[in-house]
Amino acid sequence: MSKLYTFLKYFFITFWTVFVVAPFLWAVSTSFKDFQSVNSKVTYIPWLDFEPTLEGWRVLIKSPAKGGVDIVEPYFNSIFVTCTASLISIVLGTLAAYALSRFTFKAGFVRNNDITFFFISQRIMPPIVLSIPFFIFLSTIGLLDSLLGLVVVYIVLLMPIAVWIMVDFFNRVPKELDETALIDGCNPYQAFYKVVLPNSIPGLIVAGMFCIIFGWIDFFFAFILTFTEVQLLPVKVVALNSSITPWWSLSASALVSVAPLIIVAFIVERYLSKGNLSGALK
């Protein structure tokens, strides 16, 4: 029985690993191929099956005038929009979450939990519902097709995540901690940033991670709200596709787009495995 169990366990783990990793390996391998090796016969191993070339990668930084696709600018646009929106969302979201966790709000039948739900309900709605209002809103204030406009929209999308995670986190920080800080002589603001906030760093990291991931991978709003002036990375990558699919540069650009997320995942994973999170959540 236990042997069968072990066999099944390893079988499924192996299966799942292949399932997850294979597309990556495929992308890595394809990014070094040229037109010939992609379109002739099925090849896998560089130097044996095909002659590797860096052409797929080179076009990414070449300007369109020289036959390249230049994803450098969209790349930095994406970094700027994601980081700015995440940072603002975390700051505002944390303040909102602290208030929701520590004070009691009443307005008619609305209570703290309803307000928290109201925040997260923004994410429950299908994005398509929000697209027309956002479009009209941005065109009214003249921010359509601009980085600032995207930052505004992304804050609306990311702040609910920050609020939601941080409310839950602050609720687990005993209120005696704030009270002790008050007794020790802090005013409420000092109690927040000297005592509660340093204790909430793990929560901030998790919230930050989610904001960065959701900001970075968004294609829908970046696609709808920008045209020619600015382009974000996901839109640019999709736009690479043409009548003849350039699999090599498409693979290379896909790899460079997931790279930041892999780095974020590694940092957070290190932090998680150090036990810093679990200790703070007790």
Add this chain to the structure above:
Amino acid sequence: MEEQMAKIDLSNISHTYNPIDPKPTYALNPFSMTWENGKRYAILGPSGCGKTTMLNIVSGLVRPSKGEILFDETPVTDLKTEDRNIAQVFQFPVIYNTMTVYDNLAFPLRCREFTKEKIEERVKAVSDTLNLSSFLNSPARKLTADQKQLISLGRGLVREDVAAVLMDEPLTVIDPDLKFRLRRNLKEINEQYKTTLVYVTHDQNEAMTFAENIIVMDQGEIVQVGLPKDLFEKPKTTFVGYFIGSPAMNIFHSTVSSDHEVKINDTTIKTNSNLGNLKDKNVKLGIRSEFIELAEKEKSNTVKIKLTRVEDFGNFKLLTGKMGDLVIKSKVEREKPIPDGELNLYFPPEKCCVYSDEKLV
């Protein structure tokens, strides 16, 4: 920055947590009390009787629905917690996880802008008292639960000039041996620095050994304030009689038969209480099991009981007997021979307390 410790007056304080309710339930019923400078007080009572609410009102975490708080005759009711100069220790350790032990202890002083030398001196003194000196540079979150509670306690004691140190069952998580030592330390600190200490507990032994004055509370009401001896010998209500002492006070339904006598199941018991205006009324007679004596033969103020159980506690024996359907408990010396079956118990009149409507006559 040097402030004097204060006399704390609680004047007509009452508190409810649902003030908009037309018929609010009160966590604290109106009361007035004075905490003298430099004394040790224990607030004793079952869970949910309003002890913690009282502390939070004094420290300013809760604003009382009615009444006023004065520190040295100065009203502080509207003063914020951080401006009150009170130290409070909670039941469970509250530490600043991200700081070292030293920084935890120094935090209250830093917030109040003490000089570096003063901070160093005070932290050293407190950490010595609490046996924390060897951990000063470790991160506070790495310590065990009782060490963490020592840090909380240390943060309460590190300021010499506080109006009072309020402690809400602070020794719950600490092991018995250390508990005993810490209680003695707290007493010493109080004697040395003349800091007013207020100690909330539901453990009567803790209260009795620690405090000069005990405040007994029940259901938001202050039932009795007094010395441990008074609480033990002359409980003002049957609740105090039940709550204080182990076993609880013996309390019997009885009827007043004359100016100084009550009847329990046809046995007349003489007391020192003046019962003139309660004649023929139903009252309760209370007597501590410690004060009931074994009598060799029937005489006045003895009751005859049927022995049902003898428990040996090592230093004393606890006899449980029945008179009709009444259960009587008596503590006797261990060496005393206990006759089998029926025996006579003597109720010394000066130790008998008579309660009418649950209150001492």
